[in-house]
Amino acid sequence: MKIVRMTNPNRFLLLLALLSAFPPLSTDMYLPAIPLLQKAWDQPLAVVNLTLVGFFVSYCVSLLFYGPLSDRYGRRPLLLAGIGLFIVASLLCGLSTGIAGLIVFRVLQAIGAASAATLALAITKDIFQGHERARILAYIGVIMALAPMLAPVFGGWVLTWFSWRWVFVIQAAVAAIGWIGVLRMPETLKTPSAKSVRETAGIYFELLANRRYLGFALMMSIIVLPHFAFIGGSADIYITRLGLSEQVFGYFFALNAMAIMAGSFACTRLLGLLGSQKLLTMGFVGIMAGGAAMLTRWLPGPWALALPMVVISFSFGLSRPPSNNLVLEQVDRHAGAASSLLIFIYFLLGAFAMWFIALDWADKIGIIGLLGTISGGAMLALWLLFGKGAGTGGRH
Numbered sequence: 001m002k003i004v005r006m007t008n009p010n011r012f013l014l015l016l017a018l019l020s021a022f023p024p025l026s027t028d029m030y031l032p033a034i035p036l037l038q039k040a041w042d043q044p045l046a047v048v049n050l051t052l053v054g055f056f057v058s059y060c061v062s063l064l065f066y067g068p069l070s071d072r073y074g075r076r077p078l079l080l081a082g083i084g085l086f087i088v089a090s091l092l093c094g095l096s097t098g099i100a101g102l103i104v105f106r107v108l109q110a111i112g113a114a115s116a117a118t119l120a121l122a123i124t125k126d127i128f129q130g131h132e133r134a135r136i137l138a139y140i141g142v143i144m145a146l147a148p149m150l151a152p153v154f155g156g157w158v159l160t161w162f163s164w165r166w167v168f169v170i171q172a173a174v175a176a177i178g179w180i181g182v183l184r185m186p187e188t189l190k191t192p193s194a195k196s197v198r199e200t201a202g203i204y205f206e207l208l209a210n211r212r213y214l215g216f217a218l219m220m221s222i223i224v225l226p227h228f229a230f231i232g233g234s235a236d237i238y239i240t241r242l243g244l245s246e247q248v249f250g251y252f253f254a255l256n257a258m259a260i261m262a263g264s265f266a267c268t269r270l271l272g273l274l275g276s277q278k279l280l281t282m283g284f285v286g287i288m289a290g291g292a293a294m295l296t297r298w299l300p301g302p303w304a305l306a307l308p309m310v311v312i313s314f315s316f317g318l319s320r321p322p323s324n325n326l327v328l329e330q331v332d333r334h335a336g337a338a339s340s341l342l343i344f345i346y347f348l349l350g351a352f353a354m355w356f357i358a359l360d361w362a363d364k365i366g367i368i369g370l371l372g373t374i375s376g377g378a379m380l381a382l383w384l385l386f387g388k389g390a391g392t393g394g395r396h
Helices: 009-020 022-027 031-040 050-075 075-094 099-127 130-144 147-162 165-181 201-209 213-221 224-241 246-274 276-296 303-327 335-357 365-386
Strands: none
Touching: 009 022, 009 099, 009 130, 009 165, 022 050, 022 099, 022 147, 022 165, 031 147, 031 224, 031 246, 050 075, 050 099, 050 201, 050 224, 050 303, 050 335, 075 099, 075 165, 099 130, 099 303, 099 335, 147 165, 147 246, 201 213, 201 335, 213 303, 213 335, 213 365, 224 246, 224 276, 224 303, 224 335, 224 365, 246 276, 246 303, 276 303, 276 365, 303 335, 303 365, 335 365
């Protein structure tokens, strides 16, 4: 397979960031419409939230196929097919006339979106190594944070001026830009796998037998619980329970996304000074502290959720790039499958958190705070017990 050298690294970095941003692009722009759809279609939140939960479950399952197939056939053709499906499904979402149809089309949209994020991670493994890859992942984290920061604000404006259907039309248009970028992108896979399609299933058994990879993948994914609970519950808390408008909700959500971007940016500056281990420790402490602050409810109104969530989100952004890199350092081959399984675990736990927060809790802010305290504290304890000296040793 012929590999073409990258002629414009900055443009390529932006393309990777756009591909990585498909999950927040697919969800966060749509979040302000959830209370509106509840009223328009006379459905409870638990049913409307299936458009989120169904998306992430389908996304998770699809990840397991894209990774191994891309190891055999290359990243580029799988990306073109997946993004193409995403564009068609987005337009179908915009044409939906009921909740059942929207759930089905969101599932199809997720199948397409899954190609983008997981193969963007695999491409970083193809091109960059070690510390440089951690730095690139941090830069991508900074750029892609613009998607969850701007998407709900833009979604609120669309709802004010047009209708929720245009949210999905805009998603299709942005995805079309990504599709064109991939069409012009060279193939990055240097050595295609010789395994047949049927044999690719065995790759996952190899990864599951790699105790260091599996252990770190499970550990580093626990911290997504408060993050996805916030995504799944924020519209209900801010708009339905606190009475804020869709536009104001977008601003509060953007504050949370800005904190993730700030954490990722801080990671790019501190990684060389402090190293991955100290940054991970700082991140876990911050998530635990933000959750504990949320439980105290010492701030009034929406700030009781917003400011502690800023601490959690900053800490999440700070710790995510080195944690992703640490997990991938445990494997020497099958980067596509390793990336797929890692993001599968990540979003499966995220889907659980979104389902959990959609239950009829009297105090959803307290539930998010509890998830932050428990997940941050558990990760800190596990990291201090088992993370010392973690690195490239024990690869398979």
